[in-house]
Amino acid sequence: MQIEAITIVGGGLIGASWAALFLAHGVQVTVQDVAEGFEARVTDEVRRAWPDLVALGTARGDLPLDRLCFASDTARACEDADFIQECGPDRLEVKREIISRIEAGARADTVIASSTSSLLASDIQQGAHNPERIVVAHPFNPPHLVPLVELVPGRQTEAEAMGAARAFYESIGREVVELKRDVVGHVANRLSSALFREAVHIVAEGIASAEDVDRAVMNGPGLRWALMGPYLTYHLGGGAGGFRHYMEHLGPTQAARWADLGEPELDPETINTLIEGVNDLVAGLGDVDPVARRDAGLIGLLELKRRIDSGDGQS
Numbered sequence: 628m629q630i631e632a633i634t635i636v637g638g639g640l641i642g643a644s645w646a647a648l649f650l651a652h653g654v655q656v657t658v659q660d661v662a663e664g665f666e667a668r669v670t671d672e673v674r675r676a677w678p679d680l681v682a683l684g685t686a687r688g689d690l691p692l693d694r695l696c697f698a699s700d701t702a703r704a705c706e707d708a709d710f711i712q713e714c715g716p717d718r719l720e721v722k723r724e725i726i727s728r729i730e731a732g733a734r735a736d737t738v739i740a741s742s743t744s745s746l747l748a749s750d751i752q753q754g755a756h757n758p759e760r761i762v763v764a765h766p767f768n769p770p771h772l773v774p775l776v777e778l779v780p781g782r783q784t785e786a787e788a789m790g791a792a793r794a795f796y797e798s799i800g801r802e803v804v805e806l807k808r809d810v811v812g813h814v815a816n817r818l819s820s821a822l823f824r825e826a827v828h829i830v831a832e833g834i835a836s837a838e839d840v841d842r843a844v845m846n847g848p849g850l851r852w853a854l855m856g857p858y859l860t861y862h863l864g865g866g867a868g869g870f871r872h873y874m875e876h877l878g879p880t881q882a883a884r885w886a887d888l889g890e891p892e893l894d895p896e897t898i899n900t901l902i903e904g905v906n907d908l909v910a911g912l913g914d915v916d917p918v919a920r921r922d923a924g925l926i927g928l929l930e931l932k933r934r935i936d937s938g939d940g941q942s
Contacts, residue, residue: 630798636705636714637659641742644766644772645742646658646672659700659705660699665697683929705737706734711733711740713742717743717745719746722743723754730755738760741764742764742766744765745816747810749781752782761784763809764776765816766801772925778803825888827893827897848860853928864877
């Protein structure tokens with residue numbers, strides 16, 4: 628089915644970022660929200676994102692604001708949608724209530740994709756009239772730049788809905804990771820949480836500052852992670868013997884580190900320590916806009932990866 632009209636339910640940062648991306652691909656976009664003044668905020672975010680999309684070659688020409696519409700009534704906003712991107716608050720009871728309002732207007736076969744970062748698709752679809760068309764489609768912030776979409780089925784999701792969602796996201800240049808079953812936090816957030824748990828432990832135990840933890844990641848493994856994941860990283864770490872050599876000879880060192888990893892508690896004292904550390908880190912940035920710096924860096928990384936993947940970056 629050709630996707631010509633998309634409704635985004637929830638006009639926050641994620642919803643606005645999705646809107647910019649969808650507009651760049653020539654789709655009619657309706658953003659539904661009930662917050663006062665959301666129309667101006669979404670428009671501002673889309674305007675801010677547009678030059679980045681042009682720089683990447685995703686968008687061309689001027690921002691087509693004539694294809695961006697707004698609505699306050701969820702059911703009416705979903706009546707003519709070919710695809711629905713749900714971006715409401717990440718609370719289960721809220722998600723279910725939003726799904727109920729969506730289904731009051733949407734066609735029975737329209738895919739409903741939730742941008743939830745941790746909730747289970749199986750829990751979200753409970754009580755729905757057409758649970759088979761509900762999937763989780765979790766992006767990484769900001770979704771108009773970061774290409775990852777984690778596509779997750781619930782227990783009642785049909786293969787047709789997963790296939791339709793995957794085809795759509797791939798048609799707009801997203802890198803789709805399709806989970807075999809739903810799990811809290813999906814894949815990427817579970818990996819991120821594992822790293823963050825140890826980052827909290829290191830700061831809470833006075834091993835290193837928040838700034839140095841970030842510097843260690845950015846200037847060490849983070850450089851490799853933009854190009855390859857942990858399995859390929861350790862395969863290369865095994866030299867000519869590959870992953871088998873690494874596991875047989877260096878696997879025990881991994882196990883030793885696992886045994887020594889921390890299990891910090893997010894008690895008030897720890898949280899205050901973390902906040903102080905992050906405040907010091909942000910103060911050290913001076914007048915630098917971290918969002919603008921992040922987005923400019925993402926564009927540069929994406930362009931580099933594109934050249935490498937095409938063979939242009941190899942001598």
